[in-house]
Amino acid sequence: MQMSELIEYTLRLKNEYNSNINALINNGEHNIKIEYIEDMKENKSVYAYNFKMYDTFYIFLNPSVVNENNKDFVIAHELAHILLHDENMRTFSNLGLKTDKLETQANLFATYFLGYEYRDCDNNDDVQKAINYIHCNFRFCDLAKTM
Numbered sequence: 001m002q003m004s005e006l007i008e009y010t011l012r013l014k015n016e017y018n019s020n021i022n023a024l025i026n027n028g029e030h031n032i033k034i035e036y037i038e039d040m041k042e043n044k045s046v047y048a049y050n051f052k053m054y055d056t057f058y059i060f061l062n063p064s065v066v067n068e069n070n071k072d073f074v075i076a077h078e079l080a081h082i083l084l085h086d087e088n089m090r091t092f093s094n095l096g097l098k099t100d101k102l103e104t105q106a107n108l109f110a111t112y113f114l115g116y117e118y119r120d121c122d123n124n125d126d127v128q129k130a131i132n133y134i135h136c137n138f139r140f141c142d143l144a145k146t147m
Contacts, residue, residue, distance in 0.1 A: 001084060006105055010112040019115045021072050025079065031056045032082065034075060036063040050078045057082050073110050080109035 001009075017024045025032045033056060040046060040062035047065050051058045059078045066074050084105055 014113045034059045036061045076110035077106045080106035
């Protein structure tokens with residue numbers, strides 16, 4: 001998917017669901033369950049991952065690093081992998097063989113879907129760093145305004 005297509009798709013979903021990640025997840029189109037996994041607490045470098053079993057997608061969150069300030073961004077990031085990347089790409093990514101393109105697309109989706117700036121994020125934490133990176137390095141804001 002081209003970045004301009006990704007932005008157009010994301011902005012359409014943003015408008016349709018009013019940046020409400022829970023409404024998008026619970027729309028009935030995808031069978032998605034979100035769970036906190038206590039066993040992940042020891043690994044603070046992993047925020048979340050997604051997994052498909054049968055017809056259900058799971059987003060597993062690490063309770064030691066995912067909190068109220070970054071939860072929507074982390075969920076939107078993982079949802080982007082589910083919506084944008086086929087199962088083989090997700091498996092490849094979950095094995096730790098991540099590509100910059102997949103992660104950039106997921107960060108871009110989360111950033112645009114949630115409205116350019118993450119609410120309740122007033123410091124330079126990891127979520128803000130991802131948003132700043134996208135805005136500073138890709139200059140998609142100007143492209144999105146023309147759509």
